[in-house]
Amino acid sequence: MNLYNDSERFISILSDYGFKVTFGNETDTRFLRRALQALIQSPVAIAKVEFIESEIPGLTKDSRSGIYDIACVDETGNQFIVEMQLSKYPDFIQRMKFYSFYRLNTLIRKGRYKFEGLPKIYCIGILAANIFPHITDYQNVAVLRNDKGELIDEQTVFITVELAKFRKRLANVHTDLDKLIYTMKTTHRTTKPRQFPQFWNEEWLEAAINELDTRQMTPEKRMAYEMTLAANALAVQNEQRKIEEARQEENLAVKAQTVLRALKLGKLTIEEIAEYSGVSTDYVLEIQRSPNKAA
Template sequence: METGVYIPIISDYGFKATFGNEADSLFLRIALQALIKSKIPIREVHFDKNSFEALTIDSRSGIFDLACTDENGNQFIVEMQLGLAPHFVQRMKFYALHKFNTVVERGEFDYANLPKIYAIAILAKNILPTAQFHTVANLRSEAGEIIDTQMTFITVELAKFNKHVAEIEADLDKLVYTMKPLHTTEPTQYPAFWNEEWLKRAIDELDTRKMTPEERAYFARVTAANAEAVKAEQKRIEAVKILAIQNALKEGLPIDLIARIISVSKDFVSAVQKTL
């Protein structure tokens, strides 16, 4: 992502420096309290292992961005997604249900007094057919009655947030507003609430002017690795499109139809045709 003075919170480096800051958890604690809409302050968090052996058929590990437990034993899973992810809800269910199985097994399959599990997804794009940017979901009856609150799914869709500074009062709004335009904001354009201690500390972690040489080197490594990953993904997507075009051409489909189906230009289809 392009960045100016401030590194985006929603970048890999930014998320780890703010939400994943084990040396200073103030931002994380207030952010979690806002995300779950709790009036009770979270005073402590313990960072947990954030990966587990996969239960899926392809045997890949399940890795989420952050996992932690508060002083009351409440379990939090936080996942950030920048790209389109139409099946992201299924991924969060997978993570949450694995966590549920883990806490049940620790209690020797005792279902009484289980800790609450919060599966939190922060998405740059929209995936839900809902109007609100912040969605809290529990198990409910067909009449909308709450059946269970032990497991809660929370989704934040940044693209749906459109409040102006003058409208912002709640910590949740302050959090989401900060996640959206921070990296495009000049230091002279600070909203007043960015001086609140929890946000000020997080923003300081993202201020490139205050980075140590070691932090600059780490940021450069992360940025380079992300750029390589993006290039690799683009090549993979292009290879898939080329294969689909080749198959369609072999079936005798016209170039203009293939271009519409695969969402590429006619020239691209023609270029692939010349390689056959």
């Protein structure tokens, strides 16, 4: 999935930059508010959202820390955590539980360990890949129920959207949730106005699409976009370098073991061992002097 392509008019919402200027746009929350309303399937419009601290500090030296992609609260106090996941992550639900339980713990501590009147926590995961192979629906809403399906508690709600399972044609896109998912999946592949669906004229979607339109970028936004591209490219290079270094270390370890076994057999000369193992004679002599290096 190529999320950054200079030949495309629109930047993908799924990219770091696209997600930040749409869902994470603190100066214009029209898109975020309507998207959240669609994701939680609420008939009540969200009038206001306020971004809150997204970093989870480790409470002890050995505690796990983390950073939400987005954390915000609406005018009624409802808490929202939004996570975007592009790569396969089988344990994604465990991460969502960790994030939501931390928010719950924070709310309880602020309320002096009182449990009444707690706001809802919506933990929302938007995933490019599937994590529920046994479930066909592209959206799932989970609360605490008993084995008969009867509701026990809905203070914490887990919502997942698996984009790969959404296959609706444009003619069948009617709800705000479907409009949101369709837009997320197709915007960066759209270049000509005649390809724009009619609902892209709706205020909330138009606000987001304008942020993704490379033709409407100010010099400041262009610079921010280019910096994101550079940071992502550097991150990829660093990962590739780490992989290559690991391969080289693994290869060297295999060669060291080969040299050590040949030395222990005592049937080959130093030169023969070096040639057979693909190393220098100095390296063979080093292993001979310090065999523990090959252990």
